[in-house]
Amino acid sequence: MIRFEQTFMNFLLDHQEKHNRTYHFLILMDALISAAKHIEHYYLTGALKGNLGLAGNVNVQGEDVLRMDQIAQEITVHYLRASGRVIHAISEESEKIIPINTEDGRYFVYFDPLDGSSNVPHGLPVGFLFGIAKRNLEGSEDGHLRAGKDYIAAGMFVIPTGTFTLALKDAGTWRFHTDETMDFVKPTRMILSEDAQEWELSFNPAHRHTYAENVQNWIEQNERKYVFRYLGSLAGDFHRILSNGGMFMYPAIVNDPNPEKNRPHGKLRLMYEAAVVAFMCQEAGGTAVDETGTPTLDLQPKEPHQRTALYVGSKPLVDDIARVLLR
Ligand code: FDP
Numbered sequence: 004m005i006r007f008e009q010t011f012m013n014f015l016l017d018h019q020e021k022h023n024r025t026y027h028f029l030i031l032m033d034a035l036i037s038a039a040k041h042i043e044h045y046y047l048t049g050a051l052k053g054n055l056g057l058a059g060n061v062n063v064q065g066e067d068v069l070r071m072d073q074i075a076q077e078i079t080v081h082y083l084r085a086s087g088r089v090i091h092a093i094s095e096e097s098e099k100i101i102p103i104n105t106e107d108g109r110y111f112v113y114f115d116p117l118d119g120s121s122n123v124p125h126g127l128p129v130g131f132l133f134g135i136a137k138r139n140l141e142g143s144e145d146g147h148l149r150a151g152k153d154y155i156a157a158g159m160f161v162i163p164t165g166t167f168t169l170a171l172k173d174a175g176t177w178r179f180h181t182d183e184t185m186d187f188v189k190p191t192r193m194i195l196s197e198d199a200q201e202w203e204l205s206f207n208p209a210h211r212h213t214y215a216e217n218v219q220n221w222i223e224q225n226e227r228k229y230v231f232r233y234l235g236s237l238a239g240d241f242h243r244i245l246s247n248g249g250m251f252m253y254p255a256i257v258n259d260p261n262p263e264k265n266r267p268h269g270k271l272r273l274m275y276e277a278a279v280v281a282f283m284c285q286e287a288g289g290t291a292v293d294e295t296g297t298p299t300l301d302l303q304p305k306e307p308h309q310r311t312a313l314y315v316g317s318k319p320l321v322d323d324i325a326r327v328l329l330r
Contacts, residue, residue, distance in 0.1 A: 008188035011036070011167070011179050018174060027088050027109050028156075031135065032169075034086035035112075038079040039131050039160040039167065040185060042116060045074050046126070047163050055124050071123050072096055075116035075131070083112060090138055091147045093274055093307045100147055100307060110155075111136045111147050113275040113307075117162075119236025130238020131160040132279045148307065151278030151300035159238045159279065168193065168245065170286035176245065193287045195248045195317050202249035202317060204229045205240045213259040215294070217327045225323075237271065241280045241315065245287055250316030250324070251280070255294040269294060269312030273304050277313045284315050290322070291315035296329040 015029055049055045055071055076096040083089045083103055090108035092101040095115040114133040122129050134157040136149040151157075158169035165181030179187035196202070204226060211222060229249055234240050240251050256266040271277045281291035281299035291299035294312035302311060314321050314328075 008182065009190060011169075011187035011190070014177070014179075014190045018171065022174075030086050031083075031088045031110055031112075034082040034088070035079075035133060035158075036167070036187065038082040038116070039162065041078045041082075042075045042131060043160070043162045043165070045078070046071060046129070050126055055126065072117045072120065079114060079116045079131075093147065095272060095275060095308070098308070109138050111138070111149060113279070115272070115275045118238055118276065119234070121235050122239075126163075127236075128164055128234065128239040129162050129236050131162055132238055132275055133158055134275060134279045134282060148274070148304045150303045151273075151282050154278065154282050157279040157282035159241070159283070161236075161238050161242050166242065168242070168283060170283040172286075174286070176283045176287040178245070193245045193283075195245065195284070195287050195289045197317075198248070199228070199317075199319075201247045202229050202320065203232050203243060203247050204249055205231070205233050205244065205251040206253065207233060207235070210254075210256060213256045213265070214254045215257050217330060218254045218324070221324050221327050237276055237280065241283070244289075244316045245283065248289075248317045250314060250320040252314045252324070253312060254314070255312040266310070268310045270310060271313050273299075273302055273309045273311045274307060277311045277315075278302070280313070280315050288318065289316050290318045292321055292325045292328065294328060296325040 015032060049071055076094060080101060083092055087104055088109050089103040089112050090105055091111055092103055093113045094101060112133060112135055116131050118130040118132055134154045136153050137155050155172045156169060160167050167179045167187045168176060170176040176193040177190045178193050180189055182188045211219060232243055244251050253269060253271050255269050259265045277299050284291055285300060292314050293299055293302060314324050
């Protein structure tokens, strides 16, 4: 007998019916999945086609734009537009908010179509991260800058591993794998491990002496208790934390010998990186805070590309470092 797994679309249909929801969200998710598959295909064959090199211009954060970033951006905007369900989108690759279907759209989408750019020239894992908020259907709407606690869903594709993780508000974080037909199948509920022996710590050790002193001290006192892993791609590193528990952190950089390199507000982008993983983490039983110990999901963005420091993972670990940060 052939064993068939439940497909993502059947899973989502069940979810929507159970909660008496519309089909619009399914159409949006179908668009995001089509985009991710399209990007994954380009990424897998990119080295061959010369798509993984530098494109020669810079993005809004002043970083080199890889051709693959531009391709991923174009693909995603195409599918979001075709879905007809999106009002505005905010993307790492576009300085301005991208108007899509401003009259009839239902959702705001915040995304980074290719996160972890240092992995791109090597064809190693990168992420496609997204958060979704819903239009306020009654009254006026000014909501394109939503805090993470107002997202209805957030997820990530780790490209090119064929994995997809989606968190649904108050309904858990679920992981799917690609089957032989390239469908995402086999929903597996992700709950952060409570077994501290499995926990991992993830941060860029090259920066550790540039962190605030209280953070450096915390690392010194705690690092030997856990396994250390760092891939340099938020989606990939967080993927491991969701499976094994522990904590990913990208603290504020405040003690760089070259003060120009300091990043007192952190490096990661709030709307399409930090809030996305914080949302997935919360639905899996974990939590996330910024450099002041404030929950990441409570941070109200003031501008689309706002940065934040991030500590995300198992609740006891994040709570422990939050106590130090609050001092
Ligand atoms: P990258 O700059 O390589 O695109 O979004 C930023 C991000 O990647 C994250 O994916 C990753 O966790 C982090 O930055 C890596 O930064 P460092 O190179 O400073 O470690």
